[in-house]
Amino acid sequence: MTTLNNISSCVAQYDPRALPVTAAQAIVRQWATPVTAIERVPLHDALDRVLAEDIVSPSDVPAHDNSAMDGYAFHSAALANPSATVELAVAGRALAGHPFGGAVAVTQCVRVMTGASMPAGCDTVVLQERVTRTGDTIQFAASTVIAGANRRLAGEDLVRGSAALRAGRTLRASDLGLIASLGIAEVPVRRRLRVAFFSTGDELRSLGEPLEPGCVYDSNRHTLFAMLRRMNIDALDLGVVRDQPAALEAALRSAAASADVVLTSGGVSVGEADFTQQLLQTFGDVAFWSLAMRPGRPLAFGRVWSGDRPGLGRPALFFGLPGNPVAVMVTFYQIVREALLVMSGATRQPVALLRAASREMIRKRAGRTEYQRGVAERDARGQWHVTPTGSQSSGVLSSMSEANCFIVLEHERADVAPGEDVDIMLFDGLI
Template identity: 55%
Template sequence: MSRIAEIAAALAGYDPKALSVDGVQAFLASLVAPAVVREGESVPLFEALGRVLAEDVISPFNVPPHDNSAMDGFAFDGALLETPPPELTLRVAGTALAGAAWRGTLATGDALRIMTGAVMPAGLDTVVPQEFCSIDGDCVRFPANALRRGDNRRFAGEDLKQGRPALLQGERISPAALGLLASLGLPAVAVLRRLRVAYFSTGDEILSLGDAPREGAVYDSNRYTVFGLLTRLGCEVVDLGMVRDNPAALAAALHDAAGRADVIITSGGVSVGEADHTRAVMQQLGDMAFWRVAMRPGRPMAVGLIPRAPRAGPAVLFGLPGNPVAVMVTFLAFVRPALLQLMGCNAANAAPPPLLRARSVAAIRKKPGRTEYQRGRVTSVPGALPEVRIAGNQGSGVLSSMVEGNGLVVLHHAQDSVAPGDEVDVMMFDGVM
């Protein structure tokens, strides 16, 4: 039994002519599991942004390495607050600066002027902010009820404990994670190699940039949106350009892509059309499934495995629709989570970002039985849920509405029409593309 047939047999209610969005996501999670990237390499921190950790990062020491002050002020023994007078007056014995331990001597009841980040000397456990204080010669005075014992002190290891994982295998390195790695004194980090993705557009009606316009033809936008989506995701991209709807050319392009990449993405030619050879060539070369997904836009879709060198395992193929918006929607809904899984991300990092809950400004027509993704524009409302309104023409070929919108209103499979004021889910573009 082929891998595609095996997954289909195990998927409850599988119907390639009316596959739900949830069904597609479950199918793809099973399909890509054996092809996850395993090979690692070490890269400098400045090259690590967006990469996936190949192993846990263990903290070699406590961060911070010592108790220190959380702000500028005066450090003192917090025991003085246990039975305090209304106001405390303490002698200032010196000043502790960040970057070096204070080496002076403290008498009982002394305070120490201290800067943010400076080491807390032994016996001192509380810091009063300087704005609470008044200075009189070598004494500091402040109201005793302004704080509690231990206030404004950072503990050693409060951020990271020595010997404990600071970051976990499968995490994508964010700007914050870069700073965390630097705080551990690590000049380089072990990451998985980049996922290699080859892509091309198909169709005789497609023009490349620089071609003269002609009647009935359109310029290829899909290559550029797919390039942008893959680059933002951190993939190594292999652009194979545009391939004419010719069986020999299509077969050569798929062989070339399989030899050079882990994943192949095509756009166009996967619906049932007499003039399209893409579907037939894919069936001839690989283990394929062709779907009509219960969604809008983006109904036709193909997935499969294209053979390559025996020891390398097959390349995973995603055949996306030809309409520009459908390409982007199917990429965000299906391909992006699958690619994150293939990149070696752990479950938390491969999961789609949480959907934003917003209130629809206007009515939206919808029938149960399919998932709809409508381009929307979300705006914030002080003290209330954000509002969303539909952005522009919702045709699957109208790319301008993807630019005008800042998210996709997700109308789920069983959901009915939306009335003005109803709450809806929104997949925000910020974070996914």
């Protein structure tokens, strides 16, 4: 059987014990395969779902030439003399949904409202503010109107048979409106990705349980659930699993049997009670287990099977995240999130980075990528500035709540001087 380790070793800079972030991302992309099942759902249930097939327009949009403004529709031949005053007889009116049924001569016009079909023989609309009307006659200066003005053409938005939306798009509110405008009530979407997750550690307690000496409440599961929910993924919470090989093995097999991806937090470092790596050697397959990044160095990626050895039973991708709360969020957004999007069938769209001037000195060691927490703001000239949130310890979860961005310090970069530009990744739209 081909292993992740064998194929991943072909990636540049491959070192399973201290893998650069870019190399880790490349390896994960190799193994993230989109789900194939397709569902048809009512339009009201399609928000944030991933479109499985192109939406093809069954008609021109708009279906007919129509007025873009309130005014008077007429034929542009009346504008032959740009220096003249145009005088036209009003032949009738047209409203949205109530077209004018007759033909219009060059010496005539039709009162039109926004969205009304252009009457036969008309190709231009003069705004109502630019005309003088006396009884059933209007006058306006020809120089104030351009031929074809204020007219929306049939098919100007979408041409019949063209793709209105492409497969792989995560559907937004505006997309649902667009689909509705085509008269389509159901849409084909990929089935939701299923992700099972649990925390490991004898010291962890769930909310509502008594907190004994030396124990802490498990925050990671709630953070993971929220991040998965934000991505519209089916999240299966398997609770807290104790640091016991048999319990961990049962939890991993159960998770692989029910989900496409398995996420754990804690248990992947080199501590005496960290058994996850050992178990993966038995019924899993590991591509890497440590990254050259901060926070988030101990991160394992591979596959697990529901059977008792690799290749037996149902497979699932596996991400063993660190135990520290901030490291869980950083590794999720920098490593896991893209894989989940790809597996959901979504078109890959890297998160945008902005340039900002650092307001403070930032300590950074070359040879690893760092994601520090910061507060970004724009000055009166539109220039972005960023200030670190203080302690960058991976156990200080409050720093994530205080921050509004990651300060992304690339692999080879060293210390950052005050005023020096850095990349920032805004939380808005991400977290």
